[in-house]
Amino acid sequence: MNWQEFIENRNRFFWLLHIGGWIGFALVHYLGSLLHDLRDLFTWVVILSAYAGALFSIPLRYIYQKAWNLSPLKIAIVIIVSSYCAGLLWQVVKNITYWEIYKHGWRPDFWLYYAQSAVWSFYIMLSWSGLYFGIKYYQMLQQEKQKVLKANNMANQAQLKMLRYQLNPHFLFNTLNAISTLILIDENKTANGMVTKLSDFLRYSLDMDPMKKVTLSQEIKAVNLYLEIEKVRFEERLKITFEVQNNCQNALVPSMLFQPLVENAIKYAIAVKENGGTIAIKVSRFANDLQLEIADDGPGTEIINGNLHRENGVGLVNTKDRLSALYDNNYSIVVSDNIPTGVKINIRIPFQLEHDE
Known part of the structure; x- marks a missing residue:
């Protein structure tokens, strides 16, 4: 012991x-x-x-x-x-x-x-009693403090799980709707390919513990699984580029961080353009921070108080809530216009490796 x-x-x-x-x-x-x-x-x-x-x-x-x-x-x-x-x-x-x-x-x-001299002995015993009650009350306060910390931690975990699991139904609804559309237009082979890729993505998603962070390489793998599904729909209209510094591959990021942001970019930047477009993901390290950037070359939209005017789903809001729950105030997320066109989202989180957790 x-x-x-x-x-x-x-x-x-x-x-x-x-x-x-x-x-x-x-x-x-x-x-x-x-x-x-x-x-x-x-x-x-x-x-x-x-x-x-x-x-x-x-x-x-x-x-x-x-x-x-x-x-x-x-x-x-x-x-x-x-x-x-x-x-x-x-x-x-x-x-x-x-x-x-x-x-x-x-x-x-x-x-x-x-x-x-019994008064002196009484004083010693009274001091012993005072120490006994003082230590007992201190232990009670520490126990209550631990209970509060545990309750806050459980509440935080519950919030993270709720936010994390919001993504799957949202994404699943959109994908199943696309598969249904493919079937209606007799694109059965394409629909079957999308079902297979959807199965792989959901298996990967369910295997990921929503309470734990994953390495950047794992997160990129998840994004690629998602993009394989979307490429069935958009084919050559959807292009994506990655620019990741070598020293960032093992950095820890929240699981499924990119997926809702990429989904928003596809919905509002790629789908609305006849020729499609490009989504660029960049990751770099600056001092003790990990910087992530997701940019599209779509038509763009009005940005009000750091929020997208087009945002009416769970994507950006969900991401902000998850980052707040995971990093408290030690993070930033900035939405801005991409040059020459489109929207750019910059995220800054602490640079962490697995052994830092």
């Missing part, structure tokens, strides 16, 4: 602090005896005193566990009464031990002397 697991085990952690605390108490008193030039025999008095204090403070733990759910006032009363009783008994044992060992069996004439 490693140290972290040992600390997280509350029972073991209690005994570690309990024993360590009383050893420290004994050590401080021993050093104090050296300052007063007491005999070596006093060392046994110190050891037995610490041992008795450790024994009398153990029942306090179980008393406080029973009183844990009481009101604050009742808990305070329990702490004071329990600490005083434990301190009083401890002081009696300390006095008897001191008289027996250091005073060679001397006994006082009046019984109240057995409780002599």
Whole structure:
């Protein structure tokens, strides 16, 4: 068992602090005896005193566990009464031990002397109680903090899954609609080829964990699978170019990042032009950032506050939401006019490799 697991085990952690605390108490008193030039025999008095204090403070733990759910006032009363009783008994044992060992069996004439200096012992037990409750409340706060972090993480994962799984129905609807059109115009061979490629793409998509990032090379493979489907529809009208720096192939990106953006470009830039067009994907690294660019040479559209006027689906909005969930504020996405025509989308995310995750 490693140290972290040992600390997280509350029972073991209690005994570690309990024993360590009383050893420290004994050590401080021993050093104090050296300052007063007491005999070596006093060392046994110190050891037995610490041992008795450790024994009398153990029942306090179980008393406080029973009183844990009481009101604050009742808990305070329990702490004071329990600490005083434990301190009083401890002081009696300390006095008897001191008289027996250091005073060679001397006994006082009046019984109240057995409780002599009980206030000091009560103070020690009260301090022990304060540390016990302080540590318990700290552990509770840490536990609640972990619960909140876990809940936020689960909510974040749920959001990512929801955003990620929005893509497949959207894409599937468009593709099935295209296959239906091909069948209606008796392009059965072409439709069959599209079904086969669609099957490959969906298998790849379902194999990808939506909660994990993938390497850029894997993401390009996914885009190519998607484009193979679209090329069945557009044939030579659809052209695509990749320009990827060699040091970016293993960089991590959100899975299916390019697909909705490429789909938008095909829908609004390629499909509307008789001769089709070109979609250019560029990836480069700049310092600690990965820069991605998706550009088309279509007719373009009005850009309002960084959003496409034509955008009415889940593509760009979904991408922004996923980037926000994955990178918080450490990302940017900029939509601008492509020169001479078309739309360009630039994305900046942290440059990460697999071992950085």
